[in-house]
Amino acid sequence: MKPEKAVLTGRALRETVEARARHLGFEAFRVTQPHAVPDLRERLPAWLAAGHHGTMDWMEERAEQRAAPSALWAETRSIIMLGMNAGPQRDPLELVQMKDRAAIAAYAQRRDYHDVIKGKLKELGGFLSARSGEPVKVFVDTAPVMEKPLAQAAGLGWQGKHTVLISREHGNWLMLGAIFSRAALESDTPETDHCGSCRRCLDICPTDAFPAPYRLDARRCIAYLTIEHHGPIPHAFREKIGNRIFGCDDCLAVCPWNKFAGAARETRMAARDDLAAPPLAELARLDDAGFRARFAGTPIKRTGRDRVLRNVLIAIGNSGDAALADEAVACLQEPDPVVRGAAVWACGRLLARERLQQLFASYGGGEAEADVLSEWGLALR
Template identity: 75%
Template sequence: MRRLVEARARHLGFDALRVTRPDAVPDLPGRLSAWLEAGAQGEMGWMAERADQRADPRVLWPEVRTILMLGMSYGPDDDPLALLGQRAHGAIAAYAQRRDYHDVIKGKLKELGGYLAAKSACPVKVFVDTAPVMEKPLAEAAGLGWQGKHTVLVSRALGNWLLLGAIYTGAEIEPDEPERDHCGTCRRCLDICPTDAFPAPYRLDARRCISYLTIEHAGPIAPEFRAAIGNRVFGCDDCLAVCPWNKFAETAREGRLAARPDLAAPPLAELARLDEAGFRQRFAGTPVKRTGRDRFLRNVLIAIGNSGSRALADEAVRCLRDPAPLVRGMAVWACGRLLAAAECRDLFRDHASGETDAQVLSEWRAVLEQGKDRRLSRELS
C-alpha cells in the first residue's frame, strides 16, 4: 500500500513522503510551552490557542495511528539575496511569489488522503499550516529533513525550499527513521539575520523576525527594525537562501508552484500606488493578499524610506494623505529618511494640522526632532 501511496503522491507533485507515529516527539509539549511562556510568538495568539492539540497529535484526533508528512519544493530559479540590492524594487519571499500554497497543497492532500482511505479502509484527516499541527518537528521525526539552527526544515535533497503538509490516518504504516542534524558547525543562517532574531541556535524570537514583522504584525513596525528591513516588502528569505544545503536542491518542476514574473522584483513606485481594489487584483491567489493592503503598504513605505531615492520620495509624500493611519505613519517616516529637514517642516505644516491619530503624530514628532525643530515638536506634545 505504501508504494502505491508514494507513487500517487509523486504524481500529484509532492517531492517527498515520509511516515512517523503521533507519539514520535515526546518532548514537544515542553518545547512548545517554553517558547510560548517566553512570549517569542509575538502577536501570533493562535500559537497558544489549542496548544495541547498542537503539542500532541493524539489530542487533536484520538483516532490517529500514523502520520504521513509530505513536502513540495518551491526552489527559486534565482538567488533571493540578489533582490536586496535592487533598492527601488520590492523583495517578496520566494514562496509568496506563487499561488497560495494553502490552496495548492490542501487540494492535493485531500486527493491523496482519499486514495489512502480507500486503500486502507481507515479514516484520514489532512492538514496544511492552518490547523494546530507542528509540521516541522513531525517532519523531522519522519525523516523528511531536520530543523536547522534557523528552525526551518532542511532537506538533504531539497534544501530549505520545502512546503509541508500532513495526513493523519487511522491505518498502521511502518514509520521511517528520523533525520539527524547535519548543520555541524555552520551558522550562516544565524549570522545573516538582519534583526538578530535568533537568541541562540535552534531558537527563533518571532518578535524580531522580518517575516513576522512584515506579515503577522498588525501595527507600526518598531523604528529599531525599519532600516534592517531594507526593501523586503513581504517576508524574508535570508536565512534560507544562505544555507549551503540548497546546492543539492532541485527547483520546482515546470507548472507546479511556478513563480509569477510580475512578483519577482516589482517596482516600489507601482506598489505604493495600490488602492484596495488594485491590491486585491495584483495579489489575487497569492499569500500576500491575506496580509491586507494597509499592512502591505506599510512595508512598501519602509522600503521606500530605505531606498535612498529622491524620486521615490514623491510616492511617500502622496501617501501622507492615505486614508489608513498605518500607511500615513510610515509615509511620514519615509519622508524623514529621504527629504531635508526644511522640506519635512513644510510637509508637516501642509499635512499634520488635521491629523488625529496618535501614532501618526508620534512619527511626525520623531521626524521634527530628527531635524532639530524643537518648536514644532513641542506643539505636538
Template identity: 70%
Template sequence: MRRLVEARAHALGFDILRVARPDSVPDLPGRLSAWLGSGSHGEMVWMEERAEARAAPAGLWPEVRSVVMLGMSYAPETNPLDILGRRDRGAIAAYAQRRDYHEVMKGKLKELGGLLSAKSGRPVKVFVDTAPVMEKPLAEAAGLGWQGKHTVLVSRDFGNWLLLGAIYSAADLEPDTPEPEHCGTCRRCLDICPTAAFPDPFRLDARRCLSYLTIEHTGPIPAEFRAPMGNRVFGCDDCLAICPWNKFAEAAHEGRLAAREDLGAPALRELARLDEAAFRHFFANTPVKRTGRDRFLRNVLIAIGNSGDPALAAEAARCLDDPAPIVRGMAVWACGRLLGPEACAGLHARSGKDEADAHVREEWRAVLAASDGETPAS
C-alpha cells in the same frame, strides 16, 4: 499500499513522503510551552490557542495512529539575496511569488488521503498549515529532513525549500527513520539575520523576525527594525537562501507553483500606488493577499524610506493623506528619511490639520523634533 500511495503522491507533484508515529516527538509539549512562555510568538495568539492539540497529534485527533508527512519543493530559480541590492524594487519571499500553496496542496492531499483511506479502510484527516499541527518537528521525525539552526526544515535533497503537508491516518503504517541533524558547526543562517532574531541556535524570537514583522505583526513596525528591513516588503529569505544545503535543491517543478515574473522584483513606485481594489487584483491567489493592503503599504513605505532615492519621496508624500493611519505613519517616516526634517516641516505645515491618530502624531513629532535640532525619542 505504501508503494501505491507514494507513487500517487509523486504523480500529484509531491517530492517526498515519509511516515512518523504520532508520539514520535515526546518533548514537543515542553518545547512549545517554553517557547510560548517566553513570548517569542509575539502577536500570534493562535499559537497559544489549542496548544495541547498543537503539541501532540493525538490531542487534535485521538484516532490518529500514523502521521504521513509530505513535502513539495518551491526552490527558486535565482538567489533571493540578489534582489536586496536593488533598492528601488520590493523583495517578496520566494514562497509568496507564486500561487498560494494552501490552495495548491489541499486538493492534492485530499485526493491522496482518500486513496490511503480506501486502501487501509481507516479514516484520515489532512492539514496544510492552517490547523494546530507542528509540521516541522513531525517532518523531522518522519525523516523528511531536520530542523536547522534557523528552525526551518532542511533536506539533503531539497535544501530548505519544502512546503509541508500532513495526513493523519487511523491506520498503523510502518514509520520511517528520523533524519539526524547535519548542520555541524555552520551558523551562516544565524549570522546573516539582519535583526538578530535567533537568541540561540535552533530558537527563533518571532518578535525580531522580519518575516513575522512584515506579515503577522499588525501595528507599526518598531523603529529599530525599519532600517534593517531594507527593501523587504513581504517576508525575508536571508536565513534560507544562505544555507549550503540548497546546492542540492532543484527548481520547483509543480506547474501551479511556478513563480510569477512580475513578483520577482516589483517597482516600489508601483506598489505604493495600490489602492484596495488594485492590491487585491494584483496579488490575487498569492499569500501576499492575506496580509492586506494597509499592512503591505506600511512595508512598501519603509522600503521607500530605505531606498536612498529622493525621486521616490513623491510616492511617500502622496501617502500622507492615505485613509489608513498605519500607512500615513510610515509615509511620514519615509519622507523624513528621504527629504530631511526641514522639507517635512513644510509638508506638515501645508497639511494644515491635526493628525487624529496617536501613532501618526508620534511619527510627525519625531521628524519635526529633528528639524529643531532635538534628538527624537523614536
C-alpha cells in the same frame, strides 16, 4: 457494478500510496507516529512563555493540540508527512540589493501553496482512505500541527539552527503537508541534525532574531514583522528591513544544503514574473482593487493592502532614492494611521527639513492620531 478495490495493508498499502503521492507532485514522502516527538510538550510551552510568538495568539490558543497530535485526533495511528519543492529560480539575496524594487519571499511569488497542496492532500487522503478502509484527516499549515518536528521525526529532514526544515535533497525549500490516518503504516527513521558547526543562517539575520541556535524570537523576525504584525513596525527594525516587503529569505538562502536543491517543478508553484522584483513606486500606487487584482491567488493578498503598503513605505524610506519621495508624500493622505505613520517615516528619510516642515504645516497638526504625530516629531528632529 464495478468490483470494490481490495483493502491494502502494510508494505503494499505504503508503496501504493507513495506512488500516488509522487504522481501528484510530492517529492518527499515519509511516515511517523503521533507520539514520535514527546518533547514538544515541553518545548512549545517554553517558547510561548518566553513571548517569542509575539502577537500570534493562535499559537497559544490550541497549544495542547500542537504539542500532541493525538490531542488533535485521538484515532490517529500514522502520520504521513509530505513535501513539495518550492525552490526559487534565482538567488533571493540578489533582490535585497535592488533598493528601488520590492523583495518578496520566494514562496509568496507564486500561487498560494495552501491552495495547491491542500487540494493534492485531499486527493491523496481520499486515495489512502479508499485503499485502507480507514478514515483520514489532512492538514497544511493553518491547522494546529507542528509540521517541522513531525517532518524530522518522519525523516524528511531536520530543523536547522534557523528552525526551518532542511532536506538533504531539497535544501530549505520544502512546503509541508500532513495526512493523519487511522491506518497502521510502518514508520521511517527520524533524520539527524547535519548542521554541524555551520551558523550562516544565524549570522546573516538582519535583526538578530535568533537568541540561540534552534530558537527563533518571532518578534524580531522580518517575516513576522512584515506579515503577521499588524501595528507600526518598531523603529529599531525599520532600517534593517531594507526593501523586504513580504517575508525574508536570508537565513534560507545561505544554507549550504541548497546546493542539492532545484527550482520548483509543479507548474502551479512557478514564480510569477511580475512578482520577482516589482518597482516600489508601482506598488505604492495600488488602490484596494488594484492590490487585490495584482496579488490575486497569492499569500500576499491575505495580508491585505494596508499592511503591505506599510511595508512598501518602509522600503521606500530605505531606498535612498529621492525620486520615490512623492510616493510617500501621496500616502500621507491614507485613511489608515499605521500607513500614514510609515509614510511620515519615509518622508523623513528622503526629504529636506524645510520640505518636511511645509508638509507638517499642511497636514492638520493636532487632528492627527498621537502615534502619527509622534512620527512627525521624530521626522522633524
